[in-house]
Amino acid sequence: MSTLNRAPRRRAAATQRARKPRGAYHHGDLRRALIEAALALLKDHDPRQLSLRELARRAGVSTAAPYRHFSSKADVLAAVAEEGFRGLAAAMRAQIAAAPADPLARFREAGVGYVLFAHAHPAHYRVMFGPELVEKSAHPDLAGAALDAFDVLIQAIGDCVRAGALPAGDTQRVALAAWAGVHGLASLISAGQLEVLQFHTRRIEDLARDVATALLGGVTGGSDGR
Amino acid sequence: MSTLNRAPRRRAAATQRARKPRGAYHHGDLRRALIEAALALLKDHDPRQLSLRELARRAGVSTAAPYRHFSSKADVLAAVAEEGFRGLAAAMRAQIAAAPADPLARFREAGVGYVLFAHAHPAHYRVMFGPELVEKSAHPDLAGAALDAFDVLIQAIGDCVRAGALPAGDTQRVALAAWAGVHGLASLISAGQLEVLQFHTRRIEDLARDVATALLGGVTGGSDGR
DNA sequence: CACCCAATGTAAACGTTGCTAGCATTGTAT
């Protein structure tokens, strides 16, 4: 008789926020408002329940209005993801800025920043890498922002190479391994996989530093960073 | 919300009510048929367009029939993901079986197997880690299958420790780093991110081995495997 | 200033989805 959690009757909406500046017919910057609404929603909701209609509601416009600014829902998500990649790059840069001058340590902290961003904005992160936007090439701005973020890692690696801390000629390979490592951890976190594996007791930042350190020094026994 | 219609409690593998064969009205094993239909669909379609109604259509039953066997769409996806984790574990074990006896090499090949599975079944992989199933704890069988897959890595690491190739006492940390690394690469692949970063020219297996090797030996200069 | 038209909003509708309610049919245990 366990009465499993039945899906609750579709949330009775009534979240209308007649966000209308001075009763204007024209909104002013609906495009921006929609993105903002999406970002706000993602702060504490699954990406699933991010619907175009809900965004329109929050912006105080009709359900068809968004189509004047975006060609599809995927297009909105692409814009949202683009912002996400900018935030991701910023998070990495911030973490680097707070690190010592040692280039290897800075490289590692870039990874930590990456994971911290994903942990701080899990829903946003899921949009960035979720299944709705597999074909990134259809959204050039998105691809550009993603490349920019990736570039932070490339730069950090370049600094290491220049300082002689990493072998030259390997940048791409190292960058891929680094990206994979931090993205993997971030992804496991935002997918709730860590709890399944019972890692939830550790602090995220420590886990991130562990993984980054392992990547740098190797798992076999490298006693490098840290 | 009377909710008398609960899915029948699922027996652990041992017993099963004799599966009824054909019959025009009763399907026989709808549960199985729905999962199979989902797997077939995922072979060449996005997880997005995997709808319960479509599965019902393919199984030749009405749109409400699936609810006799699953309590929600998420429940179906959980079953599908569960199969996925079994396949993932099998892929790792297969790759290990084809590797030399050296435990470190076997550990690395487990990672390669992981990535190859994700590359071979991207849509399935996306279901396994996608946003629909964030709360895995609601699906105990799923969590169990995921843990089983994780266990392949743990075992491989254990072998390394016993052979003295990895320091003892670090298993969890090493396992997390390894899982993060391979999952990250797999995830980047199945999210189409590699094309954005212009890695598409390389063979997946080589990329996987690169990352796995980097994880083992460290990026700083480890000249380990390969 | 008057006008026009492109940009931007609205309303209504279509088809699809997840899910529920109530009823029909079946296989099996009594």
Added chain:
DNA sequence: ATACAATGCTAGCAACGTTTACATTGGGTG
């Protein structure tokens, strides 16, 4: 043979993404 639990069906709801046709606006041109 019959009762009953399991399992199917039809119909319907609310929400969604998207399109179409129409309404309102404001900036640029006469």
